[in-house]
Amino acid sequence: MNLLQDYQYKRPKTLFGQQNAKTIKGEELGFKTYIIYMSPEKQNVKGKNLCPNASKGCAAACLNTAGRGAFSNVQKARLNKTEYFLNEKEEFKQQMFKELTKAYKKYGSTLAVRLNGTTDIPYENIKIMDDKNIMELFPNVQFYDYTKSFKRILSYSKGEMPANYHLTYSVDERAVTKINAMTALSLGVNVAMVFGVKDETELPDTYMGYKVINGDIHDLTWLHGEGVIVGLKAKGKGKKDETGFVIYDF
Numbered sequence: 601m602n603l604l605q606d607y608q609y610k611r612p613k614t615l616f617g618q619q620n621a622k623t624i625k626g627e628e629l630g631f632k633t634y635i636i637y638m639s640p641e642k643q644n645v646k647g648k649n650l651c652p653n654a655s656k657g658c659a660a661a662c663l664n665t666a667g668r669g670a671f672s673n674v675q676k677a678r679l680n681k682t683e684y685f686l687n688e689k690e691e692f693k694q695q696m697f698k699e700l701t702k703a704y705k706k707y708g709s710t711l712a713v714r715l716n717g718t719t720d721i722p723y724e725n726i727k728i729m730d731d732k733n734i735m736e737l738f739p740n741v742q743f744y745d746y747t748k749s750f751k752r753i754l755s756y757s758k759g760e761m762p763a764n765y766h767l768t769y770s771v772d773e774r775a776v777t778k779i780n781a782m783t784a785l786s787l788g789v790n791v792a793m794v795f796g797v798k799d800e801t802e803l804p805d806t807y808m809g810y811k812v813i814n815g816d817i818h819d820l821t822w823l824h825g826e827g828v829i830v831g832l833k834a835k836g837k838g839k840k841d842e843t844g845f846v847i848y849d850f
């Protein structure tokens with residue numbers, strides 16, 4: 601099914617989702633997680649790349665296909681949010697602010713927000729109001745994301761990001777990302793890697809000389825420590841990866 605053919609989007613009622621296997625685990629630690637899932641890479645009518653640093657392996661193994669993401673109704677809902685973002689950005693930003701205002705009133709500082717569930721948008725550069733980005737408007741809320749942008753990671757390591765925004769660098773099959781990963785780790789930044797394991801217990805204890813922690817135990821990345829490899833098992837189409845995105849030589 602080609603969702604993009606003659607597609608007319610509808611404004612979504614909500615931008616943030618609150619339920620997936622990993623965020624539920626986070627609730628056991630006292631946090632309520634809100635995540636925005638949209639269509640990744642160029643999967644939109646305009647062909648705008650919302651994952652500009654994605655590799656072929658990353659695109660093929662994207663979490664967009666994992667779990668409920670395999671269902672057409674979920675794909676349509678994510679595309680609606682994407683088209684809304686691209687066509688009515690001001691309205692999108694205000695809706696995002698309103699939803700988080702409501703969530704903060706309910707959960708306070710136990711609220712955690714992942715802005716890029718399946719995209720890599722630099723929200724630190726998007727001003728919402730009063731010349732502030734969404735993180736600056738909610739200084740008592742912990743925001744977090746995975747990113748393939750090494751430029752963003754370097755800015756993060758220099759303390760140039762909002763203090764309540766935690767970033768994890770994501771490695772793919774390209775050699776340059778493994779080189780970047782070593783730099784990131786040496787700077788105390790966490791690095792996510794996908795390993796070819798069937799069960800989380802099969803993750804290696806170390807890789808490339810750095811400690812590997814179980815990144816599937818929960819999604820609260822800022823609690824993983826600093827300068828560690830966040831080991832993840834392949835999910836969705838990633839289970840059939842042949843590009844080298846999934847690591848088997850460990």
